[in-house]
Amino acid sequence: MSSVLQLLLEGERLETSQMAEILGLEQAEVESELTRLQHERILLGWRPVFNPAEVEDDQVRAVIEVKISPEREGGFDRLSLRISRFDEVESCYLMSGGYDLLVIVAGKNLRSVATFVSERLASIEGVLSTSTHFLLRAYKEQRHLLVGESSAVDQPAVSP
Numbered sequence: 001m002s003s004v005l006q007l008l009l010e011g012e013r014l015e016t017s018q019m020a021e022i023l024g025l026e027q028a029e030v031e032s033e034l035t036r037l038q039h040e041r042i043l044l045g046w047r048p049v050f051n052p053a054e055v056e057d058d059q060v061r062a063v064i065e066v067k068i069s070p071e072r073e074g075g076f077d078r079l080s081l082r083i084s085r086f087d088e089v090e091s092c093y094l095m096s097g098g099y100d101l102l103v104i105v106a107g108k109n110l111r112s113v114a115t116f117v118s119e120r121l122a123s124i125e126g127v128l129s130t131s132t133h134f135l136l137r138a139y140k141e142q143r144h145l146l147v148g149e150s151s152a153v154d155q156p157a158v159s160p
Helices: 003-010 016-023 027-039 077-084 110-121
Strands: 060-068 089-094 101-107 127-134
Touching: 003 016, 003 027, 016 027, 060 077, 060 110, 077 089, 077 101, 101 110, 110 127
Parallel strands: none
Antiparallel strands: 060 101, 060 127, 089 101
16 A cells, blocks of 8 residues: 555545655655546545534434345446445445445435335345444544543433
């Protein structure tokens, strides 16, 4: 793995001059490496990490386990790519185990996610079954703890 990519994965978004200083490289070398990483589709974009509990506009996220029927020529790829293209889908992974795809979706509310699953996802030919799990609270996102230690302590719901 390139040192520039490793730095990006471990840290915050830095200016190329800052990356060059940290890595002991010329700024032009860093810029060239970033261009190469983008050209080869290794670096696809920048994504900030946010705390969903602190974002004003509420959003519902769900994890959906999907069983699909592999196709004779294309295996799981064609159907997986079709599912991945839906706007509601944030991520889609081929899995081993009890289901084939792990699909992470987002919507405005529970009803919009449920409607997506029942009317759009489950109705696709080749989708055998779905199991939807709504995310209730995030504790860690992309290696960042979202909850402080003091708020994670178990406390009784009612004081004695």
